[in-house]
Amino acid sequence: MRTAYSVETVRAAERALMAQLPQGALMQRAAAGLAAACADLLGRTYGARVALLVGSGDNGGDALYAGARLARRGAGVTAVLLAPERTHQGGLAALRAAGGRVASAEEGDRAVRRADLVVDGIVGIGGRGGLRPEAEALVAAAEGALVLAVDLPSGVDADSGEVRGATVRADATVTFGAYKPGLLIDPARERAGALRLIDIGLGPHLPRRPEAEALQHADVAALLPRPAAESDKYRRGVVGVVAGSARYPGAAVLAVAGALHGGAGAVRYAGPAAEAVVSRFPETLVSEGPPSKAGRVQAWVVGPGVGDDAAARRALDDVLASDVPVLVDADGLRLLPEAAVRARGAETVLTPHAGEAAALLGVSRSRVESARLSAARELAARFGATALLKGSTTVVAAPGRTAVRVNPTGTPWLATAGSGDVLSGVTGSLLAAGLRGLDAASVGAYLHGLAARSLGGAPLTASGVAEALAGAWGEVTGHSYE
Known part of the structure; x- marks a missing residue:
């Protein structure tokens, strides 16, 4: 699992470690790792032209010491000093x-334009706000060169991933000691490029609880429910689906597809699109009455394509009154009664996209998209529910828990009609199997994104993603289900 820590936590760990080391040793560790990453990116160090964009403080010092190592290996290294009077003197x-x-200031632009590699050592992890004009001009001159950021791209917020002005867009970022939350969360993540973590010995000085986590294959495999020899469809988990309408029968079909391909032992469907569901998935158990009369379920998925009429409201209220976990998506979020959610004894999972989250929080969509971390946390706190905020970075927050989960899988091609309905079904099946809300949402998003990736870098359909879920499951667990 990748874990990320706040700037304050990382700095406290650095101070504790530096107290045990000779002066300057920690910076030399960072510089050695940075120089190796630069060499890997260049492929050939001897004769390569490297421009260092050097700000004040330790971030610039890391770049200068790394530049010295590259120069000793035959690279032509030029430092462009953005704050000459505050440049790290030892590194220089x-x-x-x-x-x-x-x-010189006049030569800096030319050095950057001629460089094979530009090293961004302008601003460290404590920086706030966008680049200043002189730095922005130098970064613009780097177009066409490889850009490697030191610890994080200058101009982004290390703690939140927010961007409040001009930033560096790096091809790669070398970060030291621990990931920072902003490196895992858009819009900053998109500016970081390929991430490389350099171990400088902070591990023993970091707390057990991070600010953000990103699951990896092994973590997901450990959480996935697997049937035992004595399992039957009820022990594996029955998920109820309330989705679709006369206008949107496809939403019901896709939610059921996600649930069936996501590992549910059985799916009960309650809604007006039963004919469309059964024609596509005859194994579905259908009911024409209210959800509470559909039969035993271990979790409910409600909302995709249900509309906003009185029948949809009654169905949502009926599901929320149940004593099993409930996932609310799409139209269900527009009808969501906050008090009823907070009063529930069983877990609730909300899966909004940015527009739906903005409506729930009473803010603009742009505000949610620019501050995904805080938006997910606020949703979880306000509703007392697990919040899965969909988007370029899917963020999962649980009430009363500091660490958020950041989904590392997916592809921009997932921005297609119906993909969210499939995700709801997958996550609902995991809730029915007994996973807690945070784990069900995190694992569901991981498998959903992995399934989409398996279809290649080309247009995809929501139904195609559902059908690829078994392969994603097999990739994670090391088994082939093809």
Whole structure:
């Protein structure tokens, strides 16, 4: 599992470690890792032209010491100083001693334009706001070169992933000691490029509880429910689906598809699209009455395509009154009674996209998209429910829990009609199998994104994603289900 820690936590860990090391040793560890990453990105160090964009403080010092190592290996290294009077003097002396040079303000633009690799050491993890004009101009001059960011792309917020102005867009980012939340969450994540973590020895000094987590294959495999020899369809989990309408029968079909392909032992469907559901999935158990009369379920999925009429409201109220976990999506979110959700004894999972989250929170969509971490946390706190905020980075927050889960899988091609209905079905099946809300939402998003990736970098359909879920499950567990 990737874990990410706040700036304050990382700095406290650095102070504790530095107290145990000779002066400057920690920076040398960082510089060694940074130089190796630069060499890997270049492929050939001797004769390569490297421009260092050097700000004040330790971030610039890391870049300068790394530049010195590259210069000793035959690279032509030029440092462009954005704050000459506050440049790290030890790093600057090391660079000059290794044969590197310092460009004047007039030469800086030319050095950047000629570079094969530009190293962004402008602003460290404590930076706030966008780039200043002189830095922004130099970054613009780097177009066409490889750009590697030191610890994080300058101009992004390390703690939240927010962007409040011009930033560096890196091809790769080398971060030290621990991931920072902003590196895992858009819009900052998209600017970081490929991530590389350099171990500088912070591990023993970091707390057990991070600010953000990203599951990996092994974590998902450990959480996935698997049938035992004595399992039957009821022990595996029965998920109830309230979705679709005369206008949107496809929403019901896709939610049921996600549930069936997501591991449910059985699916009960209660709604007006029963004919469409059974014609596509004859194994579905259908009911014409209210959800509470459909039969035993271990979890409910409600909302996709139900509309906003009185019948939809009654069905939502009926499901929320149950004593099993409930996932609410799409139209169900527009009808959602906050008090009823907070009063529930069983878990509730909400799965909004940015527009739906904005409506629930009473803010603009742009605000949610620019501050995904805080939006997910606020949703979880306000409703007392697990919140799965869909989007370019899917973020899962649970009430009373500091650490959010950030989904590392997926593809922009998932922005297609019906994909959210499939995700609801998958996550509902995991709730029915007994996973708690946070785990069901995190694992559901992971499998959903992995299934989409398996279809390649091309247009996909929601039904295609549902059919690829078995393959994603097999990839995670190391078994083939093809």
